[in-house]
Amino acid sequence: xxxxxxxxxxxLKENDRIAAGLRAAFDxxxxxxxxxxxxxxxxxxxxxxxxxxxxxxxxVRAAVLTGDIQTERDADRLRRHGFPALQITTGGTCHLDAxxxxxxLDSLSLDAMDVLFIENxxxxxxxxxxxxxxxxxxxxxxxxxxxxxxLKYPGIFRRAGLMLLHKMDLLPHARFxxxxxxxxARRVQPDLEVVETSCYGAPGLEAWVGWVxxxxxxxxxxxxxxxxxx
Amino acid sequence: xxxxxxxxxxxxSVRRHPALQGGRKxxxxxxxxxxxxxxxxxxxxxxxxxxxxxxxxDGAALDLERVPVRFRCETxxxxxxxxxxxPRCPACGxxxxxxxxxxxxxxxxxxxxxxxxxxxxx
Numbered sequence: 001x002x003x004x005x006x007x008x009x010x011x012l013k014e015n016d017r018i019a020a021g022l023r024a025a026f027d028x029x030x031x032x033x034x035x036x037x038x039x040x041x042x043x044x045x046x047x048x049x050x051x052x053x054x055x056x057x058x059x060v061r062a063a064v065l066t067g068d069i070q071t072e073r074d075a076d077r078l079r080r081h082g083f084p085a086l087q088i089t090t091g092g093t094c095h096l097d098a099x100x101x102x103x104x105l106d107s108l109s110l111d112a113m114d115v116l117f118i119e120n121x122x123x124x125x126x127x128x129x130x131x132x133x134x135x136x137x138x139x140x141x142x143x144x145x146x147x148x149x150x151l152k153y154p155g156i157f158r159r160a161g162l163m164l165l166h167k168m169d170l171l172p173h174a175r176f177x178x179x180x181x182x183x184x185a186r187r188v189q190p191d192l193e194v195v196e197t198s199c200y201g202a203p204g205l206e207a208w209v210g211w212v213x214x215x216x217x218x219x220x221x222x223x224x225x226x227x228x229x230x
Numbered sequence: 231x232x233x234x235x236x237x238x239x240x241x242x243s244v245r246r247h248p249a250l251q252g253g254r255k256x257x258x259x260x261x262x263x264x265x266x267x268x269x270x271x272x273x274x275x276x277x278x279x280x281x282x283x284x285x286x287x288d289g290a291a292l293d294l295e296r297v298p299v300r301f302r303c304e305t306x307x308x309x310x311x312x313x314x315x316x317p318r319c320p321a322c323g324x325x326x327x328x329x330x331x332x333x334x335x336x337x338x339x340x341x342x343x344x345x346x347x348x349x350x351x352x
Contacts, residue, residue, distance in 0.1 A: 001343075001344040002257050002258075002341045002342060002343055002344060003341070003342050003343075003344055004339050004340070004341050004342075005247075005249045005339060005340045005341075005342060006338070006339050007243075007247065007260075007337045007338060007339055007340060008336060008337070008338060009243065009336060009337050010334075010335065010336050010337075011236060011239050011240050011243060011261065011335045011336060011337055012236075012239055012335065013239075013243060014239065014242065014243075015239070093232070093235065094232055095232050095235075097235070125232070125268045126232035126235075126268060128268050129232065129236070129267065129268055129269070129335065151314055151315060153268075154266045154299075154315060155266045155267060155268040155333065156268075158266055158329060158333060159333075184315070187314075187315035187316065187317055188266075188315050188329065189329075190317075190328060
Protein backbone atom coordinates (compact mmCIF):
# COMPACT_ATOMS: atom_id res chain seq x y z
CA UNK A 1 0.00 0.00 0.00
CA UNK A 2 1.10 3.53 -0.67
CA UNK A 3 0.11 6.85 0.82
CA UNK A 4 -0.11 10.10 -1.11
CA UNK A 5 1.19 13.22 0.63
CA UNK A 6 0.30 16.60 -0.85
CA UNK A 7 3.28 18.94 -0.97
CA UNK A 8 2.64 22.03 -3.15
CA UNK A 9 5.96 23.81 -2.97
CA UNK A 10 8.11 25.54 -5.54
CA UNK A 11 10.79 23.19 -6.82
CA LEU A 12 13.30 26.06 -6.63
CA LYS A 13 12.36 26.89 -3.03
CA GLU A 14 15.97 26.79 -1.85
CA ASN A 15 17.07 29.19 -4.61
CA ASP A 16 14.15 31.48 -3.73
CA ARG A 17 15.20 31.45 -0.06
CA ILE A 18 18.73 32.56 -0.91
CA ALA A 19 17.39 35.15 -3.37
CA ALA A 20 15.13 36.57 -0.66
CA GLY A 21 18.21 37.04 1.54
CA LEU A 22 20.01 38.85 -1.28
CA ARG A 23 16.98 41.05 -1.94
CA ALA A 24 16.84 42.02 1.74
CA ALA A 25 20.54 42.94 1.66
CA PHE A 26 20.06 45.03 -1.52
CA ASP A 27 17.07 46.76 0.08
CA UNK A 28 18.98 47.55 3.28
CA UNK A 29 21.78 49.08 1.23
CA UNK A 30 19.35 50.88 -1.14
CA UNK A 31 21.11 49.10 -4.00
CA UNK A 32 19.21 48.86 -7.26
CA UNK A 33 19.91 45.44 -8.77
CA UNK A 34 19.36 44.56 -12.44
CA UNK A 35 19.38 41.00 -13.79
CA UNK A 36 20.26 41.38 -17.47
CA UNK A 37 19.14 38.49 -19.69
CA UNK A 38 19.31 37.84 -23.43
CA UNK A 39 20.31 35.27 -25.99
CA UNK A 40 24.06 35.03 -26.74
CA UNK A 41 25.30 37.90 -28.87
CA UNK A 42 22.39 40.25 -28.24
CA UNK A 43 24.79 42.80 -26.78
CA UNK A 44 24.60 42.55 -22.98
CA UNK A 45 28.31 43.13 -22.37
CA UNK A 46 28.50 46.04 -24.82
CA UNK A 47 25.45 47.64 -23.23
CA UNK A 48 27.11 47.33 -19.83
CA UNK A 49 30.37 48.79 -21.12
CA UNK A 50 28.49 51.82 -22.46
CA UNK A 51 26.47 52.07 -19.26
CA UNK A 52 29.58 52.08 -17.07
CA UNK A 53 31.14 54.72 -19.34
CA UNK A 54 28.04 56.87 -18.91
CA UNK A 55 28.09 56.48 -15.13
CA UNK A 56 31.76 57.42 -14.79
CA UNK A 57 32.13 60.76 -13.05
CA UNK A 58 28.55 60.67 -11.74
CA UNK A 59 27.58 60.05 -8.12
CA VAL A 60 26.31 56.56 -9.01
CA ARG A 61 28.66 53.77 -8.01
CA ALA A 62 28.12 50.70 -10.16
CA ALA A 63 29.34 47.12 -9.85
CA VAL A 64 28.97 44.19 -12.22
CA LEU A 65 28.73 40.44 -11.82
CA THR A 66 28.99 38.73 -15.15
CA GLY A 67 28.11 35.10 -15.75
CA ASP A 68 29.79 33.04 -18.38
CA ILE A 69 30.10 29.35 -18.98
CA GLN A 70 33.84 29.33 -19.54
CA THR A 71 35.91 32.48 -19.83
CA GLU A 72 36.92 35.58 -17.86
CA ARG A 73 36.68 37.74 -20.98
CA ASP A 74 33.59 39.73 -20.08
CA ALA A 75 34.91 40.79 -16.67
CA ASP A 76 38.21 41.80 -18.30
CA ARG A 77 36.28 43.99 -20.75
CA LEU A 78 34.07 45.50 -18.07
CA ARG A 79 36.86 46.29 -15.59
CA ARG A 80 38.32 48.81 -18.06
CA HIS A 81 35.48 51.19 -17.31
CA GLY A 82 36.31 52.22 -13.78
CA PHE A 83 34.00 50.04 -11.70
CA PRO A 84 34.46 46.66 -10.03
CA ALA A 85 33.47 43.72 -12.24
CA LEU A 86 33.60 40.11 -11.17
CA GLN A 87 33.29 37.04 -13.35
CA ILE A 88 31.12 34.14 -12.28
CA THR A 89 32.27 31.17 -14.32
CA THR A 90 29.52 28.59 -14.14
CA GLY A 91 31.57 25.73 -15.60
CA GLY A 92 28.90 24.50 -17.98
CA THR A 93 25.76 25.63 -16.21
CA CYS A 94 23.54 27.66 -18.51
CA HIS A 95 22.24 30.16 -15.96
CA LEU A 96 23.19 31.95 -12.75
CA ASP A 97 21.50 30.93 -9.52
CA ALA A 98 21.18 32.84 -6.26
CA UNK A 99 23.90 30.84 -4.49
CA UNK A 100 26.44 31.76 -7.20
CA UNK A 101 25.57 35.43 -6.79
CA UNK A 102 25.82 35.24 -3.00
CA UNK A 103 29.26 33.61 -3.23
CA UNK A 104 30.47 36.23 -5.71
CA LEU A 105 29.25 39.07 -3.51
CA ASP A 106 31.54 37.86 -0.72
CA SER A 107 34.36 39.58 -2.59
CA LEU A 108 32.52 42.84 -3.34
CA SER A 109 31.51 45.45 -0.78
CA LEU A 110 27.79 46.19 -0.81
CA ASP A 111 28.57 49.46 0.99
CA ALA A 112 30.48 50.65 -2.06
CA MET A 113 27.76 50.21 -4.68
CA ASP A 114 24.51 51.92 -5.66
CA VAL A 115 23.65 49.83 -8.70
CA LEU A 116 24.52 46.18 -9.22
CA PHE A 117 24.27 44.84 -12.73
CA ILE A 118 24.15 41.05 -13.00
CA GLU A 119 24.86 39.92 -16.54
CA ASN A 120 23.32 36.49 -16.82
CA UNK A 121 24.60 33.68 -19.06
CA UNK A 122 23.45 34.24 -22.65
CA UNK A 123 20.28 32.17 -22.79
CA UNK A 124 16.59 33.07 -23.03
CA UNK A 125 15.26 29.96 -21.31
CA UNK A 126 17.00 28.82 -18.15
CA UNK A 127 17.86 32.16 -16.47
CA UNK A 128 14.14 32.97 -16.34
CA UNK A 129 13.58 30.32 -13.66
CA UNK A 130 16.14 31.61 -11.17
CA UNK A 131 15.44 34.57 -8.93
CA UNK A 132 18.72 36.30 -8.09
CA UNK A 133 17.25 38.81 -5.64
CA UNK A 134 17.16 41.49 -8.34
CA UNK A 135 14.78 44.45 -8.40
CA UNK A 136 14.06 43.83 -12.03
CA UNK A 137 14.83 41.43 -14.84
CA UNK A 138 15.77 43.32 -18.00
CA UNK A 139 15.52 41.35 -21.22
CA UNK A 140 17.57 42.47 -24.22
CA UNK A 141 16.10 41.74 -27.65
CA UNK A 142 18.30 42.87 -30.52
CA UNK A 143 16.83 43.62 -33.91
CA UNK A 144 19.17 41.13 -35.57
CA UNK A 145 17.20 38.37 -33.81
CA UNK A 146 13.63 37.55 -34.80
CA UNK A 147 10.73 39.73 -33.73
CA UNK A 148 8.94 36.49 -32.84
CA UNK A 149 11.19 35.87 -29.83
CA UNK A 150 8.64 37.08 -27.22
CA LEU A 151 6.14 34.36 -28.14
CA LYS A 152 8.84 31.72 -28.61
CA TYR A 153 10.38 32.40 -25.20
CA PRO A 154 7.42 33.66 -23.17
CA GLY A 155 8.93 32.66 -19.81
CA ILE A 156 11.56 35.37 -19.75
CA PHE A 157 9.36 38.12 -21.24
CA ARG A 158 6.68 37.23 -18.72
CA ARG A 159 9.09 37.87 -15.84
CA ALA A 160 10.83 40.95 -17.24
CA GLY A 161 10.05 44.50 -16.16
CA LEU A 162 11.90 46.17 -19.02
CA MET A 163 12.78 45.14 -22.54
CA LEU A 164 15.67 46.81 -24.32
CA LEU A 165 15.11 46.79 -28.08
CA HIS A 166 18.77 46.82 -28.96
CA LYS A 167 20.98 47.40 -32.02
CA MET A 168 18.33 49.84 -33.26
CA ASP A 169 21.00 51.41 -35.46
CA LEU A 170 20.84 48.21 -37.54
CA LEU A 171 17.06 48.34 -37.96
CA PRO A 172 17.22 49.56 -41.60
CA HIS A 173 19.16 46.38 -42.44
CA ALA A 174 17.10 43.93 -40.40
CA ARG A 175 13.73 42.35 -41.14
CA PHE A 176 12.47 43.17 -37.69
CA UNK A 177 9.16 44.79 -36.85
CA UNK A 178 9.64 46.62 -33.51
CA UNK A 179 5.91 47.30 -33.11
CA UNK A 180 5.13 43.58 -33.52
CA UNK A 181 7.85 42.58 -31.06
CA UNK A 182 6.54 45.02 -28.46
CA UNK A 183 2.91 43.99 -29.01
CA UNK A 184 3.79 40.29 -28.64
CA ALA A 185 5.91 40.91 -25.55
CA ARG A 186 3.02 42.81 -23.97
CA ARG A 187 0.65 39.92 -24.67
CA VAL A 188 2.84 37.96 -22.29
CA GLN A 189 3.59 40.83 -19.90
CA PRO A 190 1.17 43.78 -20.21
CA ASP A 191 3.21 45.98 -17.83
CA LEU A 192 6.48 45.57 -19.74
CA GLU A 193 8.38 48.83 -20.24
CA VAL A 194 10.36 49.22 -23.46
CA VAL A 195 13.46 51.33 -24.16
CA GLU A 196 15.22 51.46 -27.54
CA THR A 197 19.01 51.30 -27.42
CA SER A 198 22.13 51.03 -29.53
CA CYS A 199 25.83 51.06 -28.75
CA TYR A 200 26.76 52.75 -32.03
CA GLY A 201 24.89 55.81 -33.31
CA ALA A 202 21.34 56.78 -32.40
CA PRO A 203 19.39 56.17 -30.21
CA GLY A 204 22.36 55.36 -27.94
CA LEU A 205 22.11 54.34 -24.32
CA GLU A 206 20.99 57.62 -22.73
CA ALA A 207 17.35 56.61 -22.24
CA TRP A 208 18.40 53.29 -20.66
CA VAL A 209 20.94 54.90 -18.32
CA GLY A 210 18.30 57.48 -17.39
CA TRP A 211 15.86 54.66 -16.64
CA VAL A 212 18.38 53.00 -14.31
CA UNK A 213 19.07 56.30 -12.52
CA UNK A 214 15.38 57.07 -12.06
CA UNK A 215 14.71 53.57 -10.70
CA UNK A 216 17.61 53.98 -8.27
CA UNK A 217 16.20 57.35 -7.15
CA UNK A 218 12.76 55.79 -6.71
CA UNK A 219 14.20 52.97 -4.63
CA UNK A 220 16.09 55.41 -2.41
CA UNK A 221 12.97 57.55 -1.96
CA UNK A 222 10.91 54.47 -1.04
CA UNK A 223 13.61 53.39 1.43
CA UNK A 224 13.58 56.81 3.09
CA UNK A 225 9.78 56.70 3.38
CA UNK A 226 9.95 53.27 4.97
CA UNK A 227 12.67 54.17 7.46
CA UNK A 228 10.79 57.37 8.39
CA UNK A 229 7.76 55.35 9.44
CA UNK A 230 7.47 54.80 13.19
CA UNK B 231 19.43 22.80 -20.54
CA UNK B 232 18.93 23.48 -16.86
CA UNK B 233 16.86 20.35 -16.33
CA UNK B 234 19.78 18.72 -14.51
CA UNK B 235 19.77 21.54 -11.92
CA UNK B 236 15.98 21.30 -11.66
CA UNK B 237 16.18 17.51 -11.19
CA UNK B 238 18.70 18.01 -8.38
CA UNK B 239 16.40 20.57 -6.75
CA UNK B 240 13.49 18.13 -6.91
CA UNK B 241 15.57 15.34 -5.37
CA UNK B 242 16.79 17.71 -2.60
CA SER B 243 13.26 18.91 -1.82
CA VAL B 244 11.96 15.34 -1.65
CA ARG B 245 14.79 14.19 0.62
CA ARG B 246 14.12 17.07 3.00
CA HIS B 247 10.41 16.37 3.22
CA PRO B 248 9.35 15.32 6.76
CA ALA B 249 7.13 12.52 5.39
CA LEU B 250 10.29 10.58 4.52
CA GLN B 251 11.33 10.23 8.13
CA GLY B 252 11.92 6.65 9.13
CA GLY B 253 13.25 5.78 5.71
CA ARG B 254 9.93 5.32 3.96
CA LYS B 255 10.37 4.47 0.31
CA UNK B 256 9.21 7.04 -2.26
CA UNK B 257 7.31 5.48 -5.16
CA UNK B 258 6.09 8.50 -7.14
CA UNK B 259 6.84 12.20 -7.19
CA UNK B 260 4.25 14.53 -8.69
CA UNK B 261 5.64 17.65 -10.32
CA UNK B 262 3.66 20.36 -12.10
CA UNK B 263 5.45 21.87 -15.07
CA UNK B 264 3.91 25.00 -16.51
CA UNK B 265 4.16 25.65 -20.25
CA UNK B 266 6.06 28.91 -19.68
CA UNK B 267 8.30 27.47 -16.94
CA UNK B 268 10.97 26.84 -19.57
CA UNK B 269 11.41 23.26 -18.47
CA UNK B 270 11.37 20.39 -20.92
CA UNK B 271 9.50 17.53 -19.26
CA UNK B 272 11.22 14.77 -21.22
CA UNK B 273 14.70 16.10 -20.41
CA UNK B 274 13.73 16.56 -16.77
CA UNK B 275 12.55 12.95 -16.53
CA UNK B 276 15.82 11.73 -18.05
CA UNK B 277 17.95 13.92 -15.75
CA UNK B 278 16.02 12.85 -12.68
CA UNK B 279 16.72 9.18 -13.39
CA UNK B 280 20.44 9.97 -13.52
CA UNK B 281 20.45 12.22 -10.45
CA UNK B 282 18.80 9.64 -8.17
CA UNK B 283 20.62 6.56 -9.49
CA UNK B 284 22.15 4.66 -6.59
CA UNK B 285 20.45 6.87 -3.98
CA UNK B 286 17.47 6.19 -1.75
CA UNK B 287 15.26 7.75 -4.44
CA ASP B 288 16.41 5.28 -7.08
CA GLY B 289 13.32 3.78 -8.70
CA ALA B 290 10.96 6.59 -7.73
CA ALA B 291 8.91 7.64 -10.74
CA LEU B 292 8.41 11.25 -11.74
CA ASP B 293 4.82 12.07 -12.57
CA LEU B 294 5.11 15.21 -14.66
CA GLU B 295 1.88 17.10 -15.10
CA ARG B 296 1.91 19.73 -17.83
CA VAL B 297 0.07 22.92 -16.90
CA PRO B 298 -1.11 24.89 -19.94
CA VAL B 299 -0.92 28.67 -20.17
CA ARG B 300 -4.05 30.23 -18.70
CA PHE B 301 -5.33 33.78 -18.97
CA ARG B 302 -7.83 35.51 -16.74
CA CYS B 303 -9.85 38.32 -18.28
CA GLU B 304 -9.47 41.51 -16.25
CA THR B 305 -12.82 42.76 -17.49
CA UNK B 306 -15.13 39.83 -16.79
CA UNK B 307 -12.98 37.37 -14.82
CA UNK B 308 -13.36 34.55 -17.35
CA UNK B 309 -10.46 32.07 -17.38
CA UNK B 310 -9.32 30.67 -20.72
CA UNK B 311 -6.46 28.97 -22.53
CA UNK B 312 -5.16 31.51 -25.04
CA UNK B 313 -3.81 30.69 -28.50
CA UNK B 314 -0.33 32.24 -28.79
CA UNK B 315 -1.06 34.50 -25.82
CA UNK B 316 -3.91 36.23 -27.64
CA PRO B 317 -5.44 38.35 -24.87
CA ARG B 318 -8.93 38.51 -26.45
CA CYS B 319 -11.42 37.04 -24.00
CA PRO B 320 -13.71 34.47 -25.65
CA ALA B 321 -16.48 35.36 -23.21
CA CYS B 322 -16.67 39.17 -23.38
CA GLY B 323 -14.33 40.10 -26.27
CA UNK B 324 -12.16 42.48 -24.24
CA UNK B 325 -8.42 42.27 -25.00
CA UNK B 326 -7.56 42.13 -21.34
CA UNK B 327 -6.41 38.57 -20.73
CA UNK B 328 -3.55 38.33 -18.26
CA UNK B 329 -1.48 35.29 -17.49
CA UNK B 330 -2.87 33.50 -14.45
CA UNK B 331 -1.30 30.06 -14.77
CA UNK B 332 1.25 28.07 -16.69
CA UNK B 333 4.50 29.28 -15.18
CA UNK B 334 4.54 26.96 -12.19
CA UNK B 335 7.31 24.50 -11.44
CA UNK B 336 6.18 22.87 -8.28
CA UNK B 337 6.37 19.72 -6.28
CA UNK B 338 2.74 18.61 -6.05
CA UNK B 339 2.74 15.32 -4.15
CA UNK B 340 4.74 12.35 -2.94
CA UNK B 341 3.56 8.77 -2.98
CA UNK B 342 5.21 6.76 -0.24
CA UNK B 343 5.10 3.17 0.96
CA UNK B 344 2.88 2.83 4.00
CA UNK B 345 5.39 0.85 5.99
CA UNK B 346 8.88 1.59 7.06
CA UNK B 347 11.45 -0.92 5.83
CA UNK B 348 11.98 -3.83 8.20
CA UNK B 349 8.60 -3.34 9.80
CA UNK B 350 6.67 -6.58 9.90
CA UNK B 351 2.95 -6.85 9.89
CA UNK B 352 1.44 -9.25 12.40
